[in-house]
Amino acid sequence: MIEFQAVSKRYPDGTVAVDELTLTAEERQVTVLVGPSGCGKTTSLRMINRMIDASSGEIRLAGENITDRDPAQLRRGIGYVIQHAGLFPHRSVLDNIATVPLLTGATRRAARARASELLETVGLPAELGKRYPKQLSGGQQQRVGVARALAADPPVLLMDEPFSAVDPIVREDLQDELLRLQSELGKTIVFVTHDIDEAVKLGDKVAVLRVGGKLAQFDTPAALLAAPVDDFVSSFIGRDRGYRALGFLDGQQIPLGPVSTVPLGIAAAEARGKLSRAGWAVVVDEGNRPLGWISSDILAAKGDSAIAESDLVSGGSLYEVDSESAGTAGSLRNALDAALSSPSAWGIAVDHSGAVVGGVDAASVIEALAAARRSGEVPT
Numbered sequence: 001m002i003e004f005q006a007v008s009k010r011y012p013d014g015t016v017a018v019d020e021l022t023l024t025a026e027e028r029q030v031t032v033l034v035g036p037s038g039c040g041k042t043t044s045l046r047m048i049n050r051m052i053d054a055s056s057g058e059i060r061l062a063g064e065n066i067t068d069r070d071p072a073q074l075r076r077g078i079g080y081v082i083q084h085a086g087l088f089p090h091r092s093v094l095d096n097i098a099t100v101p102l103l104t105g106a107t108r109r110a111a112r113a114r115a116s117e118l119l120e121t122v123g124l125p126a127e128l129g130k131r132y133p134k135q136l137s138g139g140q141q142q143r144v145g146v147a148r149a150l151a152a153d154p155p156v157l158l159m160d161e162p163f164s165a166v167d168p169i170v171r172e173d174l175q176d177e178l179l180r181l182q183s184e185l186g187k188t189i190v191f192v193t194h195d196i197d198e199a200v201k202l203g204d205k206v207a208v209l210r211v212g213g214k215l216a217q218f219d220t221p222a223a224l225l226a227a228p229v230d231d232f233v234s235s236f237i238g239r240d241r242g243y244r245a246l247g248f249l250d251g252q253q254i255p256l257g258p259v260s261t262v263p264l265g266i267a268a269a270e271a272r273g274k275l276s277r278a279g280w281a282v283v284v285d286e287g288n289r290p291l292g293w294i295s296s297d298i299l300a301a302k303g304d305s306a307i308a309e310s311d312l313v314s315g316g317s318l319y320e321v322d323s324e325s326a327g328t329a330g331s332l333r334n335a336l337d338a339a340l341s342s343p344s345a346w347g348i349a350v351d352h353s354g355a356v357v358g359g360v361d362a363a364s365v366i367e368a369l370a371a372a373r374r375s376g377e378v379p380t
């Protein structure tokens, strides 16, 4: 656990970068510091490993004031990942990852073995170990940066805009990977970003800072989206917050309705009798997994021939009712998106094997939201 108690940082030129910051980053959780440029995020992060010393206040790590610790020894328990990975350009990937174990007395062989293991942990193929950083993509370099920070198995990980320099798709992959890693490793992570979407996706708790280094709000992502404390926070959170807040509400209370399904290859005449009242059916494979939609109009044009894949209208997103993956799967947002993106306006609900278990429409998602509000599950 990392506790900031009334911590301030005033630089020699008089700039107050952090002003009386008080917050606790809980053990084994991801705490995100987010806010506009210059609000003191990096300064706050670097005070934790004493790359910057606070001007006043106290930071306690596992109950101990960090100023009582030797900075070098303190940093051995704290991994640090930065934008552009900060890799040594003239060392191979494996040697980059092995840096800290070598410094702390591991043999070359043990350090390299640990480095290979970590390459796999962060999802990189072993053969990349021999390359130099510039021979990797930006996303791969960031993964190596994470592996290097994990090499000494530190309980605490500080991450300063680690994914900002990569394109949005790679960035999402890296975020998903971090969530997966975190569910296995359970580090105490403090993560800095200026991107509110990244903050609410990754954070167990999110601290929104305003310029001048003042804490505006410290809350769970769900509470932040549902009830921003003031205009600054709500404008920083931005558009669509009502929709994004649905991502934190479990869809389990939505009643699933029946969905008409027909197997691929069935004769059009037979399928006609199985359409829903609105004139649609989901075509499924032998595992009852959805392949696409068929409508009365399409069937009318088919006469008596069998339904082929080329006849299908592609479906929208799927509502994954019992997904264990990180992210918004299984949430009201997932359900609403499935309904809104479906050609029939009826979202397909699937189980963990991808098989159809029912359908969901937008109205029942809205009703589930209203029920969550009545029960106080949604902060107001």
Ligand SMILES: Nc1ncnc2c1ncn2[C@@H]1O[C@H](COP(=O)(O)OP(=O)(O)OP(=O)(O)O)[C@@H](O)[C@H]1O
Pocket (backbone or CB within 6 Å): 011, 012, 013, 015, 016, 017, 035, 036, 037, 038, 039, 040, 041, 042, 043, 044, 194
């Ligand atoms: N060494 C320094 N001397 C004087 N002022 C500094 C110094 N380092 C940072 N600052 C100022 O302190 C404030 C906070 O800087 P910091 O880098 O912590 O912000 P940040 O929120 O991480 O910003 P960004 O998102 O742009 O990286 C800014 O006004 C910055 O200009």
